[in-house]
Amino acid sequence: MATALYMQRWVPYCDPETQYEEEGQCCLMCKPGTSMSTKDCKNPQCQPCPDNHYQDKYTTENKCLQQPYCDRNKNFENPFPKSKTQKSICECKVGFHCSSKDCITCVVHTVCQPGYGAKVIGTHILDTECEKCPEGTFNNNTSWDAQYHEKCVFSNDLKCSSVCAGLILRGRLFHREGSLATRLEFSPWNSYG
Template sequence: MDFKFIALLILIGSFMGMTVAQASCDPETQYEKDGQCCLMCKPGTSMSTEDCKNPQCQPCLDNHYQDKYTTKNKCLQQPYCDRNKNFEAQVPKSKTERSICKCKVGFHCSSEECITCVEHTVCQPGYRAKVIGNNSQDTECEQCPDGTFNNNASWYAQCRKWTECEKGYQVEEKGTHTTDNTCAGTQRGHIIVISILSAVFMVTVVILVLVYRAGCIKQRTKNYYEPQMCEEDITAHKETTYNNQMTPEENEDELSHELSSEGFTDKGNQVMQERGKEEIVSRQESQLESQFESQEDSQSMDQFYKQV
């Protein structure tokens, strides 16, 4: 009896010791072997030589990964992202985590396993994208709300508000779900524009007339540009030039010819000559008076422009 009891105690103690030894190992980084806690290889590597206390670990090969501590001698292979199935181009892959194949922009996974990618749903004109598609979800479309429109077809389409006509304009054609408001100027606005343009035109004409008249007066008083004189000045200038060309000598010849044509006696001859001389003198005096008056007018106009 005593022997059996002692053997039972020894068996129970051994079992309890093994349990304690197993419980002391870290399940994430260690493993138990022959009652010992042995080390594992860290993520991104595989175990080439098994050694409880000092295992030999090697890095994973390209396109392979290991995301946990391991005792395996090979890493896991990365998934292949086929561009012919509308996946994005592959980027340098990590050796510590599994790569995820992503669909190209405008495409989403056809299933949960994401074996291939399919194109997003396109929202037609008059609709918008209620939910914009991404790598794992398709686009969801809905009709544009009242007062908005969309005239494009795309998987990311959005609706825009109708244009509000500015002051002086009114809605000529109301917008729809696919078209914007069309604005047109009111009749009152057209009248205002025409009135403004007419006023500007009249002011311009008045200014041109005043400038033209001022130029004529300036030419008349100072005689700066004789070839460009006004019509009335040209006529007056011709008359003055003709009178100036009639010299006293020519007048005397004309008078002598008139006297000789009439015939005269000794007494008559003296009378006609005196009469001719008087006419010559009177013509010379009238020419001098006209020249003097012209000079006075010129001086008075010069004083007027100086005051202006």
């Protein structure tokens, strides 16, 4: 009868996040933001990632990863400062949003026409959503972030005074923007003190 002898090799438990096993030993990895220039189990030589590069986890790699290029010609802006411990994400410039789920390029936000306002103001991911101005409000601007203004009924209405610089001409209340005067709500029975 033959007897088989098995030698069980002892394998140490190494922390999989910060160590690796080599020849029965737990060896140290380089920390995030660095790469390993010399592999030495107990005393590895680690160097900082160069500019525009990153390493987001403990590593034995001898090179850091390159940060993505954010092409200004595609309406992206570069995130600053760029991190050496995490991948930078290219974002669309203000007034632009991703053209698709993959965000390969950025396109200009939808513009809300006069009489419409922004139901949802565009972000770097989502487009502006416009809707007709609700009853009792107005918008006379063309903009992707157009907000509604309340119509002024009283010239001394504090809620409206910051928006509507009240101007009464021939019994009608106007809102003045630059040299443009737009007729607003007028109630002939209101007293304009």
